[in-house]
Amino acid sequence: MRRLLFKNLVLGPLTEPAPAKDDAAVAELAARVDRVARRRLGRTLAIREVDAGSCNGCELELHALSNIVYDLERFGLRFVASPRHADVLLVTGPVTANMREALERTYQATPDPKWVVAVGDCALDGGLFAGSYACIGGVSAVVPVDLHIRGCPPSPLALLKGLLALLDSAASEAKAG
Amino acid sequence: MNSLRETILAGELIEAHRPWPRAVVSRELWQRAAERLHAGEWALLGLWGEPEFAHLAVIERHTNECAVLSFACEQQRFPSIGRSHAPAIRLERALRDLVGLEPEGLADLRPWLDHGKWGTRHRLEQGAAVSAATHGYPFLPAAGDSLHQVPVGPVHAGIIEPGHFRFTASGETVVRLEERLGYAHRGIETLMAGAPLERAARLAGRLSGDSTVACALAFAQAVEAALAVQVPPRAVWVRALLAELERLANHLGDIGAICNDAAFGLMHAQCGLLREHTLRAAESCFGHRLMMDRVVPGGLGCDLPGDGEQLLVALVALVRSRFPELVELYDNTASLQDRTVGTGYLAPALAQQFACGGYVGRASGRNFDARCTPGYAPYDRLRFEVPVLEEGDVNARVWIRIREIEQSLSLIEEILPQVPPGAICAPVATQAATGIAREGMALTEGFRGDILAWLRIAADGKIERCHLRDPSWFQWPVLEAAIEGNILADFPLCNKSFNCSYAGHDL
């Protein structure tokens, strides 16, 4: 283990520079997010992920955000284990009928101010599963959504851009306010 | 009249079914099939149904022959297979929920995928009957002194799919685990009914996102079998590249995640990096990190680019240069071994009974790999080993994955120089509307185990009925047994070493 640690020490960081934030996402956010709420949050956000019936593809890319290449935590964004600790709910999947109640209850358990980010084409409008008897179809049909990140699944870079936009808009509002 | 072949000959053979035989059998033969399964002479591959028929796919152990037996239901009833062969129980409960067939003699009639939230129970024949599920789900009881229950999920603490676990514990020790699944039920089979092949293929590729290549491959092979489509050789070989890349990426991610659940972050970081490189190579070659929608009926939706071989050779070299020291690290870290050795033991007899696929079965002595048995091209022309261990613990499941990573690396190397030039896709859509219904079936090996696809293409070329059986169906139930007697805190570790798919199971 020591050998490996030493090698990693001299190798230099493998983490890649931050991507530019997603302009479309910024616009969507500016229109939706409450100023006062943002001021209170500052530059760090606690994220609670809710899989509302995804195929698990979106989860794989959300996991990738925490690998050393993307290293989400350096931006002050981190995944937390309970909705009670969260500022942001990150929801994937077409919201199955069987998950609807769990999503609603998770939303209610998250303290204000809070944001909801819908991740993936399924979370936007049900995606390929739209119209199924077993799906509600889109997160916004169940809880209010502040930001959509599209893709099937969105790449880690797309996810990062969206989340950075969220963070930046929080910070700039804080300064302006 | 005991062998599978004799059973089929005694039934009424369905001509349109490919590549293995399907026959409608009598009640007596159907019940005898349950006995063969119970005796372990046959293994269960799948059980599904239509409003008029229950279907049972099996493989005979000593001949490796596959077949589908169908039972013509009388008043939507069929003799339960699960009554004598436990692996069929959940499949029959799901069949009851989704199609409305009643398994006669099945003791456990609690709804499984139906949580009572669909409004009307949406059966495949579109007839809407009121859901059988009511509020409240009676969990199985556990009796004893000072037992307590711990409910977990469906929303978990990490980035995990939805499912509910009901633990009954005595102090730290798990006395009983009961799973409740179905939260990710999206209604895939109903969405497929009536869908054109192209849309159905995309749905198949989203049964379980981590196995998108293997699922899409199973679907495509079933279509190709049904329509007798010849897939261009180039597509056959490049498909295997996609499949091995998917296996590689998943195993790398999982080994890291298992170690992370034992609080060993270094392995997680290093394996995660190699996984990322693998996904990037996949994106450079095929335009999508998870390679979704790349395998299509008839061949491939995209070709291996000119520099593809070079990119993949570089990936193999990179993983080869880094992975051995990670294996050494895993092997030499006593604190890690302390967590994985002996934890979550799955008895080989249980793995046999449930015909557990993939690393779950192979770590418990079950030597089965759909790439070899029944086998499909191009694996019949490739040399590779299927690692098998007997220990059945978390450690053994990690080692099977380690060995499979090594095998996938050499398979990629072996495949690359053999990829022939030529077309990558045969026309299928134009051939699909044959004027008669055709049936096809396929079994492919995903990273998690064997995936079954069965379908009927209607006379107009659209999917009439498609059933996909994820390997998790035969792995989830035995996880309940493997965790018994372990401490609660080891559940994440055990669960990750199985890594069953919630989405794949829930349909």
Ligand code: SF4
């Ligand atoms: S958006 Fe795509 S990857 Fe994400 S859950 Fe839906 S089908 Fe899966």
